[in-house]
Amino acid sequence: MQTVSLSFPLEAGRWADQPPQVLAIGDFDGVHLGHQEVIGRAVSRSRELGAVSAIMTFHPHPRQVLGQDHYIRLLTPRWTKREFLSELGVDVTYMVDFNESFMRLSPEEFVEHMLVPLNLDTVYVGFDFRFGHRGAGTPDTLCELAKGRFAVEIVRPYERGGEKVSSTRIRQCLQDGQAREAGELLGRSYQMEGEVVHGDARGRTIGFPTANILLKDPYVLPANGVYAVRVLVGALWYGGVMNIGVKPTFEGALIHPTLEAHLFDFESDIYGENVQVRLVDFIRPERKFGSVGELVDQIRHDADQARQMLSENN
Template structure:
């Protein structure tokens, strides 16, 4: 997959060949996004044209100062990885800045889409563009003026409910990683670097990899989760705590991520690790003693092993 950085406005006819284009922020690249992208890729194959994606960085709502969007389901690197897996030929990453934020829908079409020589544009049903979201899919159809086709993809529903990034975000913030994974079409993933912690896990018989996330991911609710980590190319099951370790009165304000990996003893400080969250086990709480905590961790680990085994058996069906 080719990745191309774009800045408004584009020079006239900035590409040589026509293309099919899907436009959207695509945070999460969830089932609804995948439907838009799938349609674009299929149309590209039908027309023997490359299928491209236009997305925006930073996230427009980050630029607009909407607090809940300071963290993302798929920061840019994770998003590109997902798009490539879907068969996208080119991803255009448009610099979303103060200038672009103020362009009119007409300017966006004339100075962003026309220079890309788009043949067909695919957008979601709730697509908006231009200053203050003044343009809609209907506006896009009118402004196309027969120069390119516009395909509006209906909302993607699962069990009668529309799939959305907001819904997935809310599920994660409540700890429901399993339902979030269903809407994403894959387990929710976090990636980060293994850093030194306080070493307390090792002293109580449960050494942990302390993970410092690499980008501004949405961090799920404080609690204990069944996880599968990818480290040094190997998939390893484990149990991960997200929280502030109240039993030890650490005084932490921001949650830390500590993963105890089963049957894994390699020293991986400084290395990158990716964690898939498969299931919620319990909320974080303060225990009356260290022994009580140790007993609970044993139970958490057993439950995590069960969840992981169940997931693996389902994948083999």
């Protein structure tokens, strides 16, 4: 998949001699089941036409530019989003620089200078798509502004459990510790990636060595607690149990949560390596224990429960 950076305005005529494109537009944070429905239809249509399948997405997240600071943390950083889009069969991803100037474009300017030059056959958007200054443009507006130069397909909401699948709903699931439910809405387990760094080595002294993972990007952090996880080390996946939290049992409890994963049947030194973590299910909230012995007994129980969860979720 090719990734192309774009900024306003596009160069007129740049795509004139290239094959027509079928484009899906959206932020697509999470690339969840609802996003996959929009993208899948665009890819399918492009195959029917023998056209290029393309995505237009935005960086930074539009809501971050609008001052909604909690959108600094994402479900899918740019590199992860590109990986998922490629797996869905997308040929080209257009990454648009979303800044304050771009935010002030009128719907007409967006269509004339960001869409028309791309030599589009069809544009796919979700039913709640908004564009232009203060979200003035709607799917109906897009149909009007297309003026027959490209077709517009509006995709109805994708529902699961009687509710619309959305990035907001997934964020809430994670913040409530509902890792399995978040995975069901994403269509895969929620994943984060980071570097294994040195910690206090306390886990090794109590019989449960852990990998301390420093996240590479500002991910949406799940609720503090213990999770059944799968961890990719090199080319191999290992089951494990992971604590997200501040380690309240020990003196000098932390202010900011850390990620500590104990991998099953694993003994290698992986300091400095990047690993990928997939949250499979939630086991329990983090809590303070009366003694290290009580904590060890609980970790042993957590590990057994994690193994059971992972065996049921192959």
